Amino acid sequence: MHGSIKYVACSFVIGCLAAQITTYGQSPDSLGYYRTKLTAHHKMGVSAHRGSSEIAPENTLATFRAVLQLQVDYIEIDVRTTKDGQLIILHDATLNRTTNGTGSLKEQTLAELKKLSAAQGYDEQFQKEQIPTLEEVCQLLANWNTNHTGKTNLYVDCKDVAPAPLVAILSNYGLLNDAVFYGSDEMLLALQKAAPTAKLMPGLKKIDTLTDKINKLHPYAFDVSWPALNESLVGQLHQQRIKVFSDLLDGYDLPTQYAKAAQLGIDVIQTDHVLSVYRTLTTK
Structure with a gap:
């Protein structure tokens, strides 16, 4: 992302979604309609990757407020x-990269x-x-969940905590x-x-590590590398009552891949383009 790109406010983006839904002959009651349809037909959740950098700066309260309005199932945060x-x-x-400061975060106090x-x-x-702070994000989310029927949960990437x-x-x-926790196997054990x-969610990139990770961590879910996913693996994990999350980011963050994820029956996709996921899965 570069400074020359114009970033739009959440209200404008949501307005565009409503217009697009109307175009397809659906009710412009937009997000509520979408959530009902997605739950009924796909039963797949959506996680907003660091919020949504399409709408506001990643990992800020502004972007978290925006994706709460989009009724996502999870907000992914890096702690x-x-x-x-x-x-x-x-x-x-x-x-x-993301601030007007420089240097290592660990060398700075919160006040700085x-x-x-x-x-x-x-x-x-x-x-x-x-x-x-994590506390500020938790306060925002707790207030939202108290005042809304559909809950949004945290997808916690344990970077250094x-x-x-x-x-x-x-x-x-x-x-x-209700939070899910992603991190190294050592962090998750601790x-x-x-x-x-x-609810532990280790990463899974190589299938030959699957049995060891299940025995060691007893995971709630796996964050499975998108290239490693197939129908057989999804079925195997579901048979063991383990949920399947996958990151559809960068070159995989495309409508064709959202549709494939729905066909595979995975439980949650993580995306930088929440509105594109909504549009794709409600119009196909």
């Missing part, structure tokens, strides 16, 4: 730890990080967006039990000790 032990949301280990803009490359309207403070914050906001009922 890291500051120099003074605070949990914040940032994908990279350095500040260079809060002085930065987290909208590198975005329009002026987003320049006051800061790197959010100790289990105990992570569990404590999510528990405090009532979000622990998390399991801190929260035995946590």
Whole structure:
């Protein structure tokens, strides 16, 4: 993403979705209609990757507010730890790509990080967006779930975080039990000790590691590499009551792949293009 690209506000994007749905002869009651149809016909959830960088800067409160309006099933967040032990949301280990700061995040205190803009490359309207804390994100999500029928849960990518403070914050906001946790096998094992009922989701890139990971981690789900997915593997995992998530990102984030995911019967797809997923799966 580059600064020359114009980023649109959430209300405009949602308005476009309503117009597109009307074009196909469907009710412009848009998102509610979509969610009902997707649940009835595909039974597949959608995870918004770092929120949605199409709408607002990744991993900011602005983008999380936007995708909550889109009624996604999961919001994926990347959790890291500051120099003074605070949990914040940032994908990279350095500040260079997404903020107006530089250097290692771990060398900065929360107070220092809060002085930065987290909208590198975005329009002026987003320049006051800061790197959010995990607690700020949890507060936003808990308030949303309290006031809306359809719940949105957290997909927690444990980038650099100790289990105990992570569990404590999510528990405090009532979000622990429905969250899914992605990370290294070692991190997930440590998390399991801190929260035995946590929904672990290890990555799966090579099928020959499947049995070992199941025996070691007893996972709720696998985040399966898209090229490794096939109907047989999905059936095998479902037979063992293990859910299947997959990242449809970069070159795989396409309507043809959304349709294939639905045909395979996977449980959740992760995307940078939530509206494109909605449009594809409600019109085919």
